[in-house]
Amino acid sequence: MPSPKINALRLNHSLEDLGRIGHTDQGMQRVAFSAFDVEGRAHTMDLMRRVGLEVTIDPAGNIIGRRDGSEPGLAAIALGSHIDTVPSGGKYDGALGVMGAIECLQTLQDQRITTRHPLEVLVFTNEEGTGFPHWLFGSRAMAGSLAAEDLTAVDQEGIGLETRLQAIGGDLSRIHEAARSPGELSAYFELHIEQGPALDRSGTPIGVVTGITGRAAFEVEVAGAANHAGTTPMGLRHDALLSASRLILTVERIASELEICRVGTVGRVSVSPNATNVVPGTVAFSVEFRDVDSNALTAAEAEFRRNAAEVEASDGVSVDIQALPPTIPAPIKPEMQDLVAEASANHGLATERLPSGAGHDAQAMAAITGVAMIFVPSIDGISHSPLEFSTPQACADGAQVLLDLLLLADQRE
């Protein structure tokens, strides 16, 4: 039996209301820890209290809204996302997951539906990592997976985490108490815009996320020899840019032609001395591979290194490859994916299974509980932009599936 209908109009009003906080002509500026963020959090906590949640803030600044279940001893089912935005971002990224969760709780309250499990709405601190340069901060704190450097860093203004956390009701000295033990939560469900073009292209209303892609990232430096572009014969050159170009094309080939991993990108290039009439001496560039499967990332790295060694030998240059800290892929369990598909089918909504190319709080939460993610279409795949848009119907469809998913999960142990 499908879940009761959520109120599509109310949900979209909630999104509009939150979208006014931090809105500017250049898009949303509700960057974590900013005055807009503080205002958005207060607004969100009000909404949470109105739907009958008891609201607390953990030492990492995460907002936790909870209501009890009817059966003692069961772990809570959590719904959530984040409300911080990137600078000049959109009003759906993160916000939809939080406002969708609150709409689910409102519908349950309206319909006087109790659940067996306690329910929680989670609003995670600094998902984007643009307010403080350590992303998924709140969800990693809750999962107990913060590293020492997450705590000692300072932001662009030179301000540390202690001050930033105080502004939102957190407490750096007790940060470890934000960690929750496996077993405290029976599941975590996150509704989010896709941020990519797949669902919009195929006209599918619901995306069943198969996993959140991990990322293997590298800094590569090719060192050749800078020389006069007029007087140095081609045969005597060690042009670092030519070698770099070969490796940039290799990154594409690894993902496209060889299909070793899902995507591979060189986004950043720096040429030295970068003068029209000088053969480039060194070229530094970034490489990243993404896939939901760790083995695919390992294979992509191996293929890239094999090609780099070949280029070294053939071009007489040196290629230095430094691995950056990887993001481990977070595959989503097939049974959790099936549950999202079932919830969608209950409302006649077609689904497409797809990985998430972007990172989400769900990938951190996967360390302590089973997670599922629901995607709704992003028009033209645009995100992290003032042009980010998902239709009111798409947002409503997503919240509807979230509610059904919650009730399906509540029926299970």
Next chain:
Amino acid sequence: MPSPKINALRLNHSLEDLGRIGHTDQGMQRVAFSAFDVEGRAHTMDLMRRVGLEVTIDPAGNIIGRRDGSEPGLAAIALGSHIDTVPSGGKYDGALGVMGAIECLQTLQDQRITTRHPLEVLVFTNEEGTGFPHWLFGSRAMAGSLAAEDLTAVDQEGIGLETRLQAIGGDLSRIHEAARSPGELSAYFELHIEQGPALDRSGTPIGVVTGITGRAAFEVEVAGAANHAGTTPMGLRHDALLSASRLILTVERIASELEICRVGTVGRVSVSPNATNVVPGTVAFSVEFRDVDSNALTAAEAEFRRNAAEVEASDGVSVDIQALPPTIPAPIKPEMQDLVAEASANHGLATERLPSGAGHDAQAMAAITGVAMIFVPSIDGISHSPLEFSTPQACADGAQVLLDLLLLADQRE
């Protein structure tokens, strides 16, 4: 009969003396129009007077030292080069041609040798174009090929040519009087360091320059679409960097594999937005081709444009190619090359014929008279650097060939 011996020790002392003017820990700073340049010019004019030359300064600031010939009505044979340096340059580039010419005149004076033709030593203003951003300034003024924009430009300090020329005895209001008519000079000979590695590599003391390469230069912009590197599938990307990389490798192929022109270089690249996790949206880069043959440059450009059109079609990007003002190649006449070879053979010096990859005053002078150029080895091909070095023996060999060349030419016509 070979020419009389020049004095190798004296020549190298002259080079050392001039090399002290503008010398710093970061190399030579005798940039055109600077106080060091003014001091170097005064020193050079003194030397010219001591070898019996009548010294004048033309309105372009060119120093002209002249002595009469024995036969009335003959056009002058000119020897010359420049004494301005690039910032942090070396002490041989330009200086060798001027000090070598003065050494030839000194030798003639010592040996009481008169020539049929008048002789001139020419010291050209601002060859490098780093003191004022219009290179080959003096030689182009003498050849009558200055353009309007050469005269109206201002330098980095916002100072115009009128003021700059005053500092060295020139006169902008009479600049057109610096132009000399074809027929006034019977030949122009320039001794110069190679500034490339060919002669040093092959161990050849004298390079017979076959021509001064022209340069076809372009600004290229590839426009694709910037997108999220995690969420945009490979098949939906229009990655400007991949298209640019293909075209960068095409530039190499045109010169190396296809041998359409002598060299092709991409020295400067700018990627936007240049972020690790964003598929590049636009990439701008420089392209230059060099060859002594104009047809080769035309063919190289055509091949590049053909490839760019292919990349546009295959990659779904747009490629904009803007041609910059070209430098026209200046081939050197075979009979002039032969004369350099004969002068070298007269002193048992082996020769190699090679093009000049760098530009020289001789290419401007070619518009009004027959020119020849003599190259001597640059150790490791290094130039425009404090590490620029040519051995005392190499410098002496070059001046010896220059003297012989002058006397061979004097016997003709």
